[in-house]
Amino acid sequence: MRRPAAVCLSALVATTLLSACGTSSYCAAVEQHRTAIDDATLTTASFTALGEALRAIEKEAPSDVRDDYTAVADAVEQLLAAEAVAEVPIEELTHGDVVDLSEDDTAALRSAYQEFNDTATHRRAIADSVQDSCDLTLKTPGEQGQ
Numbered sequence: 001m002r003r004p005a006a007v008c009l010s011a012l013v014a015t016t017l018l019s020a021c022g023t024s025s026y027c028a029a030v031e032q033h034r035t036a037i038d039d040a041t042l043t044t045a046s047f048t049a050l051g052e053a054l055r056a057i058e059k060e061a062p063s064d065v066r067d068d069y070t071a072v073a074d075a076v077e078q079l080l081a082a083e084a085v086a087e088v089p090i091e092e093l094t095h096g097d098v099v100d101l102s103e104d105d106t107a108a109l110r111s112a113y114q115e116f117n118d119t120a121t122h123r124r125a126i127a128d129s130v131q132d133s134c135d136l137t138l139k140t141p142g143e144q145g146q
Helices: 002-021 025-038 044-058 063-086 090-094 105-115 121-132
Strands: none
Touching: 025 044, 025 063, 025 121, 044 063, 044 121, 063 090, 063 105
16 A cells, blocks of 8 residues: 555655746746845846846747846946946945936936836736746835835
8 A cells, every 4th residue: 555655645746846946047036036026126236137137048048038138127227327427326326315416427317217217118018928927926026115
């Protein structure tokens, strides 16, 4: 009687492992980088992690949503670049601190923030794709409180 029980247990384990192996590389990448997306806050460290996560997932993303990952990752990188040039961390810019910036730096930062804000449709497409393809509910990348 022990032998049939062992076979049943082995079959159950094999079925579970095969189901896990069936997960797409896209969904695996999303799972691996989920924290960076869900926990994104308006800080330099968080946006750096978000940009890296988006680039990693972008490589595995289905073709119908890959451009959305590219658009959001590009916007995140442009914001980080503008911040680096101005030498002011994102958190100082978003917490109402008075920061003395040149007109050029101010214009570059405003433009970078606007470009990121303009990716709202792309961010929603990413969240919808992850829901549809991976059955995971993510916060919309880069939005707090969702």
